[in-house]
Amino acid sequence: MEMPNDYKNAGIAMLIAGLINMLVAGLFILSSFCLCLNSWLTVLTAIGEIAVGGMILSGNMVPQAKVVSIAGLVGAMLSFSMMGVGLEALALMMLGKPEVEEYLKS
Numbered sequence: 386m387e388m389p390n391d392y393k394n395a396g397i398a399m400l401i402a403g404l405i406n407m408l409v410a411g412l413f414i415l416s417s418f419c420l421c422l423n424s425w426l427t428v429l430t431a432i433g434e435i436a437v438g439g440m441i442l443s444g445n446m447v448p449q450a451k452v453v454s455i456a457g458l459v460g461a462m463l464s465f466s467m468m469g470v471g472l473e474a475l476a477l478m479m480l481g482k483p484e485v486e487e488y489l490k491s
Contacts, residue, residue: 386491388444388446388488389482389484389485389488391479391480391482391484391485392441392488392489393441393442394479395441395450395454395476395477395479395480395485396437396438396440396441396476397438397442398438398472398473398475398476399434399435399437399438399441399453399454399472399476400434400435400438400439400442401472402438402457402461402468402469402472402473402476403430403432403433403435404431405461405466405468405469406427406428406430406431406434406457406460406466406469407427407431407435409427409464409466410424410425410428410431410466411428414428423463423464424463424464426460426463427460427461427463427464427466429460430456430457430459430460431457431460433453433456434453434454434457434460437449437450446488446489447489448489448490450480450489451480451481454473454476455477457469457473457476458473458474458477461473
């Protein structure tokens, strides 16, 4: 079965959102020597987003992509990254499309 375009686009959105979230959380941590839990959680979810987005773009099937996208959405909300929230919501909508869910179940 061929990979749907929405699945590829969700991978791109997750990869970009992960990079933005990593940048925002990194700036929070570096600028104020922040030891806040939310900044570190955002960094960890951003690493997951970047990894899963890269796996999607390399052609691998990642059934847990929706879970990683939700975690990235929470991480973006914790760091007040509105671009990250928008991209993660877009990725989550694309991952919820019927043809993408069918592809992931096959």
